[in-house]
Structure formats: structure tokens, C-alpha cells
């Protein structure tokens with residue numbers, strides 16, 4: 146697998162982008178951070194839509210930018226998806242897809258047919274954009290970005306302009322991209338939910354700088370991450386549906402280190418899924434609680450404790466087998482239970498979200 150090396154410095158009144166990054170040459174990398182942290186600017190620098198100076202960019206060994214070289218956007222083999230689909234209104238869906246292809250047909254790796262199939266838009270090809278829903282338009286825009294046969298796909302909050310229902314409709318297609326594309330995808334988002342669902346690799350940004358970068362699960366489980374995830378702090382686990390209990394409508398998901406029961410969503414036994422456990426839904430006990438409504442009790446060992454922003458709260462990281470979970474507790478509970486690093490604890494998980 147190749148890699149992307151990016152070093153950019155850009156000074157604007159009131160904002161400076163200053164990054165030095167190595168990104169994997171495959172899978173989905175999420176650029177995550179608050180509004181104004183510089184995610185779009187970084188993506189635009191990679192695309193050649195902004196010219197950072199100094200700026201260095203190497204993609205799989207090819208130099209796209211350095212002191213002497215500047216490869217213009219249209220010569221970079223990339224697909225770019227904007228927040229809002231900007232389709233040509235006078236062309237049909239097929240016309241829109243073909244328009245993009247004329248530019249770089251020689252570089253095609255994902256054919257037009259494949260792009261149409263991946264995004265499920267075969268039945269829309271003869272329609273004009275004004276007869277598509279917002280979600281369908283965005284699927285066409287993604288297919289158009291793929292139809293040029295890019296070697297990297299850049300997506301700037303492709304779901305931002307859609308309502309919740311449309312977001313839910315389009316997410317499965319993005320997951321298919323994740324599973325079936327063999328090109329790297331860089332995905333800008335400020336939604337922890339989208340990131341947990343789609344990304345393999347996480348780059349967290351704040352005020353124009355990279356504050357953390359690495360594989361998704363490990364990076365989310367870092368307690369020192371200076372991004373304020375707040376209510377969204379939590380862990381992501383890769384799991385498999387191990388059992389479905391039809392009488393109680395529950396499903397058991399198995400992850401490296403244990404199992405969790407969750408509401409049955411009809412996902413077949415054996416399916417691989419991602420599971421997100423929010424820190425606010427996890428509590429700890431020194432002894433196994435027998436009389437509790439909490440279904441999920443796991444045994445683990447505390448491996449780190451960090452103060453949260455609010456003086457009442459602490460975030461505790463617990464290792465359960467080969468996985469880690471985060472628990473948000475009050476500092477008073479930490480003190481009263483005498484929770485310290487290295488201690489065995491019982492972990493109670495109140496709620497588990499499946500990222501199908």
C-alpha cells in the first residue's frame with residue numbers, strides 16, 4: 146500500500162494551516178474536527194484547489210507539489226465530492242457521469258458501470274437533476290467523482306446538506322465504497338457517528354493543526370485527545386453477530402475480549418459489524434453486581450484515568466481482553482470506589498450502538 150505525505154503551511158488573516166501528515170494509501174481516512182478547524186482547507190490543498198506555501202505533497206511516490214513542482218488539479222487523478230452536489234441541470238444523470246469521464250478516461254480504474262452499480266443509480270440514468278431527491282443527487286455526484294477513474298477520492302462532508310432520513314439512506318452506499326473500492330478515500334466530517342461508522346484512520350484537527358492521527362480505534366481511545374468529544378466520547382469495536390435470541394429480541398455481538406447483548410436488528414449471525422459504545426453509557430463497579438438491570442457485564446482492568454473538561458468528571462479507559470472501552474464517571478465515584486490504574490473492575494454497559 147502506498148502512502149500520502151502532505152506538508153502544508155498556509156497563512157490567512159486570522160487562520161493558519163500548519164500540517165505535516167503521512168496518510169495511508171488505502172481505506173477511509175476521516176479528517177475530523179470542529180467547524181473552522183481547517184478540514185476543508187487541508188482537503189483543498191491536497192486537491193490543488195489551494196496552494197499552500199511552503200507545500201509538499203507526494204501521492205504514492207509521485208510528487209504533486211514541492212518548491213518546483215505544481216501539478217494542477219485537473220492533472221491530479223482524484224475525484225472530489227463537495228458538500229452539495231453540483232450537477233449540470235441541463236444534462237441527464239448519464240450525461241453528468243459522462244461529462245466527468247471525458248477528462249481523464251485513460252486513468253479509469255473504477256468504470257462508469259461499476260460506479261453506477263456501487264451507488265445504486267442505474268434506474269436514474271435518464272433523469273435530470275431537478276427530478277432527484279437530495280440523497281439521490283449526492284449519490285450521482287459521488288458516482289461522477291468515481292467515473293473519472295480516480296486513484297484517490299476526496300469527500301468534503303458529503304452528507305452535510307442532507308436531513309437525517311437522507312443521511313440514513315446514503316450511508317449504506319458509503320459503506321459499500323469503503324468495502325469495495327481499492328483506492329484511498331479522505332472523508333471530511335464533524336460527525337463522530339459518521340467517523341465511527343466509516344473510517345479506518347482518523348486525523349483530528351484543531352485550529353489548523355493536526356492534534357491526533359492514527360488508526361481509528363486506537364485514536365478514539367486516546368484520553369489525551371484535545372478535541373472535545375464531550376457527549377460523543379466513546380470506543381469503537383469490530384465485532385461479529387454471534388447469536389440471536391428471538392424470544393427476547395436481542396442479539397449477541399462478540400468482539401476481541403468479550404460479548405455484548407443489544408437489540409436485535411435482524412442482522413444475520415456471522416455478519417461483521419462495528420459497534421460503538423459511548424463513555425456516558427458505561428459505568429464501573431469493584432464487585433460483580435448481581436441485581437442490576439444492566440445486561441452487559443464485562444471484566445476488565447483500568448489502564449488510564451484522565452480528567453475531563455468539567456471538574457466533576459473523569460474519563461476512565463478499561464482494557465477488556467484485546468479491546469478498550471471508555472467510561473465517564475464523576476471524580477467522586479472514582480474516589481469513592483478507589484479506582485486506580487491497573488485495577489480489576491466490572492464494566493457495565495447500558496447501551497450499544499450497532500453501526501450496520
Ligand SMILES: Nc1ncnc2c1ncn2[C@@H]1O[C@H](COP(=O)(O)OP(=O)(O)OP(=O)(O)O)[C@@H](O)[C@H]1O
Nearest residue numbers: 157158160178179180181182183184185186187335
Ligand atoms: N479563502 C479563504 N481566505 C481566508 N480565510 C479562509 C478562506 N477559506 C476559509 N478560511 C478560513 O479558514 C478557516 C478554516 O476553514 P475550513 O473551511 O478549512 O474549516 P473546516 O474545518 O472545514 O470547517 P467546516 O466544518 O465549517 O467546513 C476558517 O476560519 C475560515 O474562515
